[in-house]
Amino acid sequence: MLSLEERARRFATRAHGGLGQRRKYTEEPYIVHPAAVAELVRSVSPDDEALLAAAWLHDTVEDTATTPGDIAARFGEDVAQLVAMLTNPTTPATLNRAQRKRLHFAHTAQACPRAQTLKLADIIDNTREILRYDPDFARIYLLEKQIQLEVLTQGNSHLLQKAHGIITNGIAMLMQPPYNVPADWFVKKAAGYLGKAASKSV
Numbered sequence: 001m002l003s004l005e006e007r008a009r010r011f012a013t014r015a016h017g018g019l020g021q022r023r024k025y026t027e028e029p030y031i032v033h034p035a036a037v038a039e040l041v042r043s044v045s046p047d048d049e050a051l052l053a054a055a056w057l058h059d060t061v062e063d064t065a066t067t068p069g070d071i072a073a074r075f076g077e078d079v080a081q082l083v084a085m086l087t088n089p090t091t092p093a094t095l096n097r098a099q100r101k102r103l104h105f106a107h108t109a110q111a112c113p114r115a116q117t118l119k120l121a122d123i124i125d126n127t128r129e130i131l132r133y134d135p136d137f138a139r140i141y142l143l144e145k146q147i148q149l150e151v152l153t154q155g156n157s158h159l160l161q162k163a164h165g166i167i168t169n170g171i172a173m174l175m176q177p178p179y180n181v182p183a184d185w186f187v188k189k190a191a192g193y194l195g196k197a198a199s200k201s202v
Contacts, residue, residue, distance in 0.1 A: 005038075008053035008075060015064040025133035033125055034059065040121035044156045050075075051114050054082035058118060061087045085115035086122065098192045101144055105193075109151035116155030123148070123163050131170045139181050140189070142170045147193050 002010075013031045021030035038055035045051050053075055060066040061083055068087075072080035089107050091100045108119050123145050131138045146167045152160060174181045 004049045004075065004079070005052045005056065008056040008079070009035075009038075011074065012056040012060055015060045015066050019064060021063065025129070030059075030063075036125040037118070037121045040124055040159065041118055044158055045114070045117065048114065050078045051082060051118060053079045054086070054115075055118055055121065057083050058086045058122060082112075082115050082118060085111035086119055101147075101193060102195065105148050105151055108148065111152075111154075113154040116152045117159060118155075120149075120152055120155045120159035120163050123152075124159065124166060127163070127166050127170065131173060135174065135179055138170060139174050139179075139185070142167050142174070143186055143189055144193065146171065147190060 012034050016030040016034075022028060023030055023033060026032075034056045037058065038052055041048075041051055041055045057066075057071060057075070057079065061068055061071065068080055068084055071083050085108070088104045091103050095103075108116065111119065127142060127145055130141055145163070149160065149163055149167065152163075171186060173179070175183055
């Protein structure tokens with residue numbers, strides 16, 4: 001009999017592969033991302049099979065035709081709830097990016113510690129190469145994830161530290177040649193996401 005994680009891996013592979021989804025910058029099959037997230041989760045929670053299954057499935061509801069009901073029926077309520085905590089809520093089209101992201105951050109702030117650990121693994125895999133492939137977008141994306149980390153403090157401390165390190169280093173590199181993004185740009189941009197006056201540091 002296949003394990004819960006193996007069933008989740010096969011399901012996610014079919015769901016993403018059936019749509020021909022690929023990673024944005026490398027054109028690798030999309031499943032390489034859930035695979036990487038699952039390995040990061042395994043490094044800190046090797047015995048939590050439901051969490052490992054959710055790692056494989058975490059983008060299926062958001063990015064494929066899979067429904068929350070599908071996840072619950074196939075993998076149980078625990079896995080379904082973990083996936084739901086990582087699935088961004090639908091937001092009105094009239095909202096700008098910063099407004100949408102504030103709603104997404106509020107959603108993950110309510111996630112349980114296990115789901116926050118999973119989100120940290122997701123952030124790590126999505127940020128560790130972003131500066132290499134897309135420095136223009138990296139300035140926005142890294143800043144957004146830096147803000148989001150502030151509400152993920154219940155997640156695994158090792159992954160939280162690792163995510164902080166990647167993002168802090170990436171932003172520091174963006175302030176240096178050849179990018180030369182002024183520190184004030186990050187401060188002012190952060191204010192729009194936080195909905196308050198800019199602080200003096202990023």
